[in-house]
Amino acid sequence: MNFYMPTMVYQEKDAVKKHSEQMAGYGKKALIVTGKHSSKQNGALQDVMDGLEKYNTSYVVFDQIMENPTIDSVREGAALGREEGADFVIGIGGGSPMDAAKAIALIIQNRDSSTEVLYQQISLRHLPVVEVPTTCGTGSEVTPYAILTRDDLQTKQSISHLVFPELALVDGKYLENTPLSVITNTAIDALGHMLESYFHTKATDYSRMLCQYAMEVWGTATGILFGMEAEKEDYDKLMFASSLAGMAISHTGTSLPHGMSYYLTYHKAIPHGKAVGLFLPGYLSVLPEEYEAQVIMALRALGFGSTEQFSGFIREMLGTVELTENEKQAIVGEIAGNQKKMEAAPFAVTEEQLGQMIKEMEK
Numbered sequence: 001m002n003f004y005m006p007t008m009v010y011q012e013k014d015a016v017k018k019h020s021e022q023m024a025g026y027g028k029k030a031l032i033v034t035g036k037h038s039s040k041q042n043g044a045l046q047d048v049m050d051g052l053e054k055y056n057t058s059y060v061v062f063d064q065i066m067e068n069p070t071i072d073s074v075r076e077g078a079a080l081g082r083e084e085g086a087d088f089v090i091g092i093g094g095g096s097p098m099d100a101a102k103a104i105a106l107i108i109q110n111r112d113s114s115t116e117v118l119y120q121q122i123s124l125r126h127l128p129v130v131e132v133p134t135t136c137g138t139g140s141e142v143t144p145y146a147i148l149t150r151d152d153l154q155t156k157q158s159i160s161h162l163v164f165p166e167l168a169l170v171d172g173k174y175l176e177n178t179p180l181s182v183i184t185n186t187a188i189d190a191l192g193h194m195l196e197s198y199f200h201t202k203a204t205d206y207s208r209m210l211c212q213y214a215m216e217v218w219g220t221a222t223g224i225l226f227g228m229e230a231e232k233e234d235y236d237k238l239m240f241a242s243s244l245a246g247m248a249i250s251h252t253g254t255s256l257p258h259g260m261s262y263y264l265t266y267h268k269a270i271p272h273g274k275a276v277g278l279f280l281p282g283y284l285s286v287l288p289e290e291y292e293a294q295v296i297m298a299l300r301a302l303g304f305g306s307t308e309q310f311s312g313f314i315r316e317m318l319g320t321v322e323l324t325e326n327e328k329q330a331i332v333g334e335i336a337g338n339q340k341k342m343e344a345a346p347f348a349v350t351e352e353q354l355g356q357m358i359k360e361m362e363k
Helices: 020-024 044-054 071-084 095-109 115-119 180-198 205-219 222-226 232-252 256-268 272-278 280-286 289-302 307-318 325-336 339-344 351-362
Strands: 008-011 029-033 058-062 088-093 129-133 147-150 155-158 167-170
Touching (some): 029 095, 058 071, 071 115, 155 256, 167 232, 180 256, 256 280
Parallel strands (some): 008 167, 088 129
Antiparallel strands (some): 147 155
């Protein structure tokens, strides 16, 4: 077994304010990477700017990251960072800006390169990256991955380089005014990380330990998803579970549900977390009998008494998606051709089982 988690993580109220000196100390000028609206509305962007100003660190804001960021947006952000002389990068938001921040940090550091290096199997350095998550699903603040939209392949794909953040500042307060739909979709993305990492070829006692505790924490905060009045502790729990799940997939990666979700996100504009969640009941259903006891244990940790109850929860939270036969075949063909995802499942996967996962989604 092995365990490697080089990111310094602080999770607490006002984490950015309390650790702004450390945040500001990674360079002389920061490129802040974020989206157009949410980090301004939830106060995270202002917290970061205040912290940098307090310690006389210059910054420039690149707020053009959209959901499911493209290579073009990374190119634009890197160009701004180079022009402004940024020597470290701060990502603020959900997975999209945090992943984009990593890719941008890589491109800026390697000044003579283009975005083509993102998918080249070569060793590259990158600028220091600080992450401030404002959603509870991606776990990107503690993972080395950066998932970008590739229009040339009509899918999403992680870059070929591992970019661990230097620092993660996690604060549940940024969830308090987040739309319920965003909380639901991102929380179920984290759920996907837990289940896919737990039932994974590369799973170890270390990664399963993270998954199991993440499931227990996640299961105590799901009242939010049903529209119940939330306590501040519930937001903290969802953030904590997301980070734990991120640490788990840092050691295993994700599996079939994530791989199959990319088709729904790219071709049908279904949010990432929802697209992942739709395939989770199907993934559990195709696991061999030898995993039955572990499936029961995992569902109980999450607060579900049976696979049927879990499937009902997913349907209630996410609804269903209608697919044509051609779309179903395209999903099966795409994932069957993805050797990395196919080998991530801890059993030999058939195309028939992939079709079964889709059928479970349609129930």
